Amino acid sequence: MFAPAVAVAGLVKRYGEVEALRGIDLTVQPGERFALLGPNGAGKTTLFSILATLRTPTAGTARVLGRDVVTERDAVRRAMGIVFQEPAIEQRLSGRDNLLLMGLLYGLPSAAARKRADEILGSLGLAEAAGRPAKNLSGGQRRKLELARALVTDPQILFLDEATLGLDVDARRGFWTHVRTLAAAGRTVFFTTHYMEEAEVADRIALIDAGRIVALDTPRALKARLGGGVIRLQTDDDALARTWLAERGWAAEAGGTELMLVHADPAAVLPELLRHLPVKVRRAEVHEPSLDDVFLKLTGRGFASEGAAAPAGGGRGGPNGRGRP
């Protein structure tokens, strides 16, 4: 009955030589909070630009609320709101003027546009700051103004491309409070973020790496895929430690300055491990799997000794599996 909020099939985007998207398939249901996570350059902004009708796909199709982003561009533009990664407000104009202009651009008569601007400013707690030039607002207020701009036409779907980048914790929390309210009212929110705790609130998450989706599931199922808890180690000689671990059937991922191991009962095996490891361990940590760990397992660079845990491509494997020794 209802069209999916977003339906993407075989989407490819090339910028000359660069293949930013290499065949994305994705469906976001109406009312869903859907997160796209991936390293810089993975293609997140490119995907959003295509969904927002700013760029055209090289191949494949994309639909927003049932409308094709190429052939029904105007309908898509009317239906969605987007907060871009970079600022998209006129810094010299006041918040109220920015929103008034947006209303006019969407075809509202002046009086209605003015009324709508004040409504949104009020609902986002920006009423007092509305008269000031946008450049004089705080970082948090400015991002809220971006959100306000995206909301002028009361869209049923919102795209947020790293909308809280660079904000402090308080400002981020304030921003997400509003997004949650919007989502609770039944809107679809499709977002990217670099903050793992923001991604946790998503109903589903797609992990994207180098233009491909490497996993797509609920946060819980993604974490369950690791099949256990996580041990992170900082050692004097990671290479040696990994070789030693590999000989004993442990696949350790090298995540920057740390090694990551997965085990069904990490707390139980850690003491043993520390006793026998032939290298000095400077720090050891045991925790429940975080999205960060899943991310590292699936997209992290330099997993030289992948062994049985080879991830990538699999898409939606069962929630467990990928077991450890």
Place this chain on the structure above:
Amino acid sequence: MMLRGIYAIVVLDMKRFWLDRARLVAGLAQPLLYLFVLGAGIGSSMGGSMGGGAYKPFIFPGVLGLSQLFTATFAAITIVFDRQIGFFKAVLVSPVPRPAIALGKIAAGALQAYLQGLVVLPFAWLAGVPFSFVSTVALLGAMALASVTFSALGVAVAARFTSTTVFPIVSNAVLLPMFFLSGALYPLKSPTTPHWMQVAAHLDPVAYAVDLMRGALLGPNYLFFSPWLSLPVLAGMITLLTWLAVRVFNRGEDDSSLGATNFNWRR
């Protein structure tokens, strides 16, 4: 949506223009310099019908055109800036048709040029220009036509640029010759004017606009082109330039750059 879109772009640009309204006063410097310094200096060295007090009224329409031309061009430069600021992305994801952006830009630029012209206009009195009700009304009409022509010219050129450093250089290389060849500062009609300059003037939109304003203000004796030529020519040029501007804005497989991609000054 088209008309509303044009209106929205005009409101945007006029709001930004209003923040810079000091420019209306600063914009007086150049025309007044031409009028009272160049005008006095050259006027006093000229003989015959152009000599003495007659030179300043003669160049006044030219100076008026100059100020409008530069104001319109400056307004058009905002397109190049807009490409660099994020705000225009917000415009581009709105359902405003791309031609409405071009048309809105032309309308806003013309409005600004007209306002600047109105600010320069009172100095006609200091320049000793004879005024009448009819000549004033005719001049206001001619000014409107000139404003739209210059703005369309500016937008058609600016739409091709993505670099804020290159466009001013190119526009100076184009605008100043157009101004000097337009007969703004000397009579094209005079038998001593080189023939090639008279030919060049026929290709110069500024020449038609200035000529029309001069004829409106000082009388038909001062016309170089017949109004039956300059009116259709200006209308044709406005149409052509507008079409060129719309075409650039419409172009592009990728819609995120207002038609221009990378550094495309050659287009």
